[in-house]
Amino acid sequence: MQRTLITLTVNGEEREVAVLPHHTLLEVLREDLGLTGTKHGCELGECGACTILLDGEPVLSCLVLPLAIQGRAITTIEGLEHHGQLHPLQEAFAELGAAQCGYCTPGMLLAGAALLAKIPQPTRTQMKEGLAGNLCRCTGYTKIYEALEKAAERGKGEKQETAVPASSPNGIGGKRQ
Structure with missing residues (x-):
């Protein structure tokens, strides 16, 4: 099957990855990018084990097709720390x-x-x-x-400096309420 090259910003780093059209973002993160902190759970969007941040919003990566989020910013657990400092x-x-x-x-x-x-x-x-x-x-x-x-x-009520990007108005796949 033919792979498609897409660009994503993952944990602050622009990455090009060749994805299969039927693979979920969860599969791409774990299998193609080696970011195994995002967990396989139910793979139905019910458990939250695969939660990542897409433009700062929590989404279920098992429900997101990478082709639909070309150019977007993703934060995984590996990117939550900021400049070597834990969140x-x-x-x-x-x-x-x-x-x-x-x-x-x-x-x-x-x-x-x-x-x-x-x-x-x-x-x-x-x-x-x-x-x-x-x-x-x-x-x-x-x-x-x-x-x-x-x-x-x-x-103390102030916005914390974190690796969490600003929110996106577009809630692609698996956006949580």
């Missing part, structure tokens, strides 16, 4: 033990970072809404919400 949410997750098996952690971190970029001091209700598309079978979410609160407290 405040990554630090809080580690400090509070917010991950158990860790399978949902990349998606949770990216969805949480996007939430904090939009709402620097979210309420518990806003946290629950912001992470609604990400399922965790281990923690019961309490430690995850506490990590979000700790990261928000460190931000």
